[in-house]
Amino acid sequence: MQMQKKQQLLEYFVVCGIGPEIRTLDGEKGFHGTHFYYLPSLLDLYPSPPPPHLTPPPPQLPTCVLPAGVQFYSSGFHSSNPLSFPRTYPIVLTEGDGSKIYVSCIAFRDPVCEDIAEAYHIPANSFADKCICLVSRAPSFHILRQALEEIYLVCFSKTGTSKPLWDVIAYTLSNVPSPAPGKERVLFAIENTLLSLDFPPKDGLPHADISFQPLVQCLDVDNFIKLFTAVLIERRVLLRSNKYSLLTIASEAICHLIYPFRWQHVYIPLLFFSGVDYIDAPTPYMMGLHSGVDTTGLSMDGVVVVDLENNCITTSEEIPPLPEPEMSSLRNEILKLLHPNVVWIDSMKADLESYEQYAKFNSKAWSPEKDVHLRIIFLKFFASILGGYRNFIENTANQVFNTQAFLKKRSRATQQPVDEMLTQFLESQGFLDYLERGLGSNGNGNNLLDKLQDAIGRGQDPLSILPSSSSVSEYEIITISDPGLGISGSGDRHTYERFPANYRSEEQEEKRKQILSAASGALEYTMKHTPSSPSMYNGDSKGGSLSPRERAAERERMVLDIKVKLQGLWLRLLKLGATDDPLSSFEYGTILALIEIDAEGIGGSGFVECIREHIHSGWKGHLTEEQFIAVKELLKTAITRATSRNDIATIRDALEVSAEMYKKDRNNVPDYVQRHLSSLSIWEELRFWDVYFEYLMECFSNKSTNYAALVTAQLIILATHMAGLGLPDTDSWYIIETIAGKNNIGYSHIIKLRGYMSHIQQLCVGYWGIYSVKSQAMTSLGLPSPRPQDVTIDNQQPAEASGRSWVQSMFSRDTTTLRASSFTRGRKWTSDQAKSENGATGQPKVQTSIRTLRGHNGAITALHCVTQREVWDLVGDREDAGFFISGSTDCTVKIWDPSLRGNELRATLKGHTRTVRAISSDRGKIVSGSDDHYVLVWDKQTTQLLEELKGHDAEVSCARMLSGERVLTAAYDGTVKMWDVRTDTCVATVGRSSSAVLCMEYDDSTGVLAAAGRDGVANIWDIRSGRQMHKLLGHSKWIRSIRMVGDTVITGSDDWTARMWSISRGTCDAVLACHGGPVVCVDYSKSDRGVITGSSDGLVRFWENEDGGGGLKSSKNVTIHSGGILSINAGENWLGIGAADNTMSLFNRPHKMSTWQLYRTPQKTLAMVRCVVSDLERKRICSGGRNGMLRLWDATINI
Structure with missing residues (x-):
């Protein structure tokens, strides 16, 4: 029948195993024997290259489908050796957005390719692990397994296939569609085996093509419920089993049993063995790990370990029981399903009308009907504990669900205290996600939980909410026939002794030959020339008869030969064209092999010497992006090998040449190789x-x-x-x-x-x-890596690197709220300093939300927060109060509204021609100053440009909107000017310094202006009388920050000190000198008349008045920031701090407490921050990065 183009069921067919570049799990190149495990590689892929309409397969796929790695064997499959049998298992991969990829795998022993065995001197007739996989977006575990098993069987069948195996694979992937749920059934054949596929209707339970029987057989009812509870309240759950399939099936089963809620955290049903250290991650996860992997030495604190083979659950933290009476009801229902003969043994048939029907149903072997019945049992549990929950959905700006009111109502109804487990569940990510998806709203008709609650309320059968089974007979049958079958003659059969490789292009074949040639050549060098080589001492009779002098001369010739070859390879590496990939070149592969395999270090020292000689000959050290990566990797390998030999001279020379070689970044600034060697322990x-x-x-x-x-x-x-x-x-x-x-x-x-x-x-x-990376081992999104060496994966083979990167990306997925208790479980992951800071406060942890705002194309150079004070928002009705306004090197000004989650960008203001340096606003206007010497005034509502204020002769550094349509600006020309926006004129130059003005403060109530800058002088003017009041002398270097409160001025300088001055007297009242770097920001705490200073040394210091004296003493240091402090904003009860390393912190001082206490700090990300601003009224801190992105942290603290 004719059929329109449908989505394909199968996306990719993948083959993984040993590729031309062999590396152990520890990163050692080459073949080291059969007792080692090796990293798997992607060998073949169909379709290749991936078509535009398909997402390429995840790079971590080889590591995940062969989680133990690849092992070599002396023999292949043998019927008397069960360890040699092929095994099939499914795995599930989770992408960054939470979507799942379903993979069916068959792992088996396959002969090692002859060219690989020859290049690495692997014994003849050796075998190695290989895995074939089918990749799909549909959770059709059974059909994926059946199809893959048929492909495997026809490959190794004695009768062979009617056409080449890869043609069979190609036709299956290209022509089998995904059937319409509940409407179509697809029939297709692989060789002579007919396969059938259909999906259940969408209005029923989600498609679960697995049996729940293995899970309920492994765990007794009590442990089964305990596991369900741990997942429901989002604990860290680790499943253990010696069977890969059981780990995946159990994980998927428990995910289906928590329906209609979804697991929102890290989900890795089968973790590759070398990723075992991620078990100590602090955030919630559900992972599966083979029982053979040793976890000795890991903290495991708070981890719920579920041993599926031994029906055992262990954890260091108590799992709260499910609430009653639902707990007892759930337990009884499960027992009736699993053990009907025991439950009903005392019952009389006459006493129960439905007994015969019930006993008949449960006397059957386990079937899909029992799977559905088990899922309904758990859905009934949710319907009971969440009875009436729809009445408590508020969906307001402050909260989505009124948890406290719901718990009080339930407590009154059950006449029991508020249940701990239910409280934790209502605060979980899964419940919040359920509400945010709108499933709890009255307008959603496909919500089975709501349907079940309504059906129970009407006294109907719970199964009535599911689609009728009679619709199965109405499936439209779609038959996929292969027109190529039966065309070939009976003698044209294709048989295989090994799983065949797919067709390789000339380019792929050439690349493979280059890799193998480099490996073979390096191995021969080592065997011939290293002192321990049999060819020199044992096997070579001539070598054994050489005198010591002759042997030394022979070694000198060998060293010279290697250096000459390295010199030629190095020069050819630098001459590769722009379209060439140095990492795939013959030159790179050969140099790397010479460095790695040479036991005496001649390759490494010779390579460094080649670079030094090239630099001495006049080379400037400039590398292209591709060359930079190649040279960096080679130097890392040379230093690592030299370290193992204690070859300090080579390490020293490599360090020196790395300081001479560089690339240019996008800002045309040199980035030296040396900076990328910091991960080495030497x-x-x-x-x-x-x-x-x-x-x-x-x-x-x-x-x-x-x-x-x-x-x-x-x-x-x-x-x-x-x-x-x-x-x-x-x-x-x-x-x-x-x-x-x-x-x-x-x-x-x-x-x-x-x-x-x-x-x-x-x-x-x-x-x-x-x-x-030594001081702060962080991942790309701010989560600490369990091992510092994993921050850089440059020394790892791509498969392992991509595997670890994938796991880290799972842990750094954006979750808007994380219960603080989940972070306390992974003590190994928490710094002592952070614990001491948090431990000092008795405050409860609050939920946080961190957003990344994208829009700028250049570094953020100015940030401004619209406060209630500047827009005169006395009753909280101003929409723009709480806006953030940013300026950038891309010459634009952007307005951000944090209340519009996901669509924060309100407007982009264009008009400047150079970097924006200063921003301010009032009720109706925005003013910005730039390096183009202009001050621009914009209408806040229409975003139209109103005025261009021209008068400064240098870059504008400061701008401030004043009452009465006035603007005050300062610039690098040393002037401070007052502007009248209505007339577009400069009213007066109200201040003039001898050098650039970097910071400025103005008190509109008194007319006092304070400005300071590069001359180290703080100037005080009374602009109403037009006179200069004081020149405050004392700093020896630039003044970067100034704060004026009443009669007090505080300044921070590059001379590592801050000073407090009296305006009326013009004198210095205190010198604050305990920092180890420039004081970048200062603020004044009115309530205790204290000073807070932040420095480039990463410290924030609190200064309080000394008892009985007029001076200040340092009373407390904040050491949780690693980078220079950029912003300090102190309010009456709240204090916001931001640092250059993209860390932020929020401090609180309740009325009953005398000192500032750390309330909350979010996880940092590895980004360089230029500016930070705080909105204490809404407990928000926003940072602007060098990468052009803003990071908005909303602490959402309910005071």
Whole structure:
């Protein structure tokens, strides 16, 4: 029959196993024997390349389908060895958006390809694990398994196939459609086997093509309910079994039993073995792990471990029981289904009308009808505990569901106290997601929970809510026939001794040959030339007869030969065209193999020497993006190998050349290779820097100079390399201070070194941000990695790397609310400092929401929050109160409305021609200042440009809207100007400094203006009288921040101090000097007349008045931020802080408490932040990053 094009049931056919590049699970290249496990690779894919209408298969697929890795064997399948039997199992992969990919797998032993065995000297007739897979978006486990088993059977059948196997695969994938749910049934054949496929109607229970029997057979009723409870309240659940299929089926079954709710957190039914360390993740998850994987050494604190084989559940935290009477009812219903003969053993048939029908139903073997009945039992449980829940759905701005009112109503109805388990469930992500999907609304007719509640209320059979089974006979049959079958003659059969490879293009074949050639060549080099090689000492009779002098000469010739070859390979690598991929080139593969396999280190040291000689010959070190990646990887490998040999000279030389090679980023700024070597552990060792320092001293030992100055000069070289690597300042200073102390150079030189290190650290942080992976091992979305070395996956083979990246992406999926208790379970993942800060407060943790706002194409350079005060919002009816306004290097100004979740961008204002530096607003207007010397005024409602204020001769640094249609601006030309917006004129230049003005404060009630900048002078003017009141002298460097409150002015400077001044007296009242870097921001706390300062050293200090004195003392330090502090905003009871490393924190001081207490801090992400602004009225903090994105944190604290 003719049929319109439908969505395909099967998306991809995948083959995974050992590829041309062999690497162990630990990252060691080459073949190391049959006792090692190796990383799997993607061998074949159909269709290839992926068509535009299909999403490419996930890169972690090879790692996940062979979770234990690949093992080599001396023999293949044998009927007497059960371990050699093929095994089939399903897996489920979860993408970042929560959608699932269903994969059916068959793993078996297959002969190793001859070219791979030859290249790696693998014994002849060896076998290795291989896995064939069918990938689909439909949860059709049975049909996927049947189809894949048929493909496997026809491949290895003695009679063979009527056409090539890959033609069979191609036709099946291209022609089998997904049937319409409840309407169509598809019939198709693979060779002579007929397969049938249909989906249930959409208005019934979700499609679950699995049997629930394995789960209920593995666990008794009590453990079954305990597992269900743990999942429902979103604990960290780990399933253990020695059968892959059981892990996936049990995970999927429990997900279906919590319907209509959905599991919202990390979901990995089958975790690959090397990802075991993710078990200690702090966020909720449901994962499955093979019983053979050792978890010794892991914390496992709070993890609910479910041993499916032994019917055992263990956890360090108590799981609250289900509420009564639903708990007893659920338990009895399950027992009736599973053990009817026991439950009804005392009952008389005459006493129960439905007994015969019930006993008949339950006397059958397990069937799909029992699966449906089990699911209905759990749905009835939800209908009972959530009775009347629709009356408590509010969906207001503050809350979606009135939890407290619902719990009180239920408590009165059951005459029991509020249930702990139900309370946790109503606060879960799953329940919130259910409400947000609108399933609880009266307008949704497909909600089976609501239908069941209504049916029970009317006294109807619960099964009546499901579609009628009589509709099955109405399925339209769609037959898929293969016109190619039967055309070939009977003798034209295709048989296979191994699973055949798909057709490879010439390019693919050439790439494969290059990889194998590089591996083979490097292996031959090692076997011929390393001292331990049998060819040199044992197998080569000539080599054994050589004298020591001849042997040394032979080695010199060998070393020279390797270096000459490396030099040629290096030069050819740099000459590859723009369209060439260096990582896939013969040159890269050969250099890498020479470095890795050479036991004496000649390859590594020779490679570094080639680079040094090339630099000395006049090469400037500029690399393309592709060359940069290749050189970085080669240097990492060379340093790693040299470290294992304790070859300090090679490590030292590699460090020095890495500081000479760079690429240009999108802002045309050099990015040096050295910065990307920071993950290597050798830089943490004092031993290396000690030896390096001694080497530097020897190089200058013949120069007559002051010893202390000579030592200081060499330590500066070390400090420069440390900063280039991005080592944490504390680690770097410990090493420098230790070496300096050994050489007794004196305090003056140590102070110079400290100043130099702080300066160069600030330069690095100012552009690159807090990029040190040693001090802060974070993933891309702010979650700590369980192992610091996993922050960088550069040393790992792509399959393993993609597997770990996928797991980390699951843990960093955006969830708008996470219960704080889930974070306390993973103590291994929580820093001691954070715990001490949080532990100091007795406050309850609150739900947080972090949003990423995209729209700018350049770095964010200005941020402004519209406060209630500036728009005169006395009764809370101003729509624009709470808006954020951002400016960027893309020359635009954007208005953001946080109340419009998902559509926050309200308007984009275009008019500037250079970077926007300053923003302010009032009730009706927005003013912005830019590097183009202009000040632009915009109408806030229409977003139209009203005025262009031109008068400054340099970049505008500050702008502020004042009452009476006035604007106050300051610029790098040293002037502060007052503008009248109505007449588009500069009323007066109200202040003039000797250099650029960087910060400004104005009190409109008194007319006092304070401004400061690069000259280190804080100028005070009375603009109403037109006179300068004071020049406040004391700072020795730039003043970057200023705050004026009443008669007090506070300034923060690059001289590492803050000062408090009296305006009336013009004197300095206090010098605050405890920071280890420039003081970037200051604020004043009115309630206790204290000062809060933030510095580039990452510290926030609280200063309080000394008892009985007029000075200030540092009373408390905040050390939870790693980057420089950019913003401090202190209110009466709330304090917001933002730092350059994209961390934020919110402090609270209730009326009954005398000190600020940390209330909440969100997880950070690895982004460099330029500016931060706080909205304390709504408990929001917004940061602007160098990547052009805004990160909005809404603490949503209900005061």
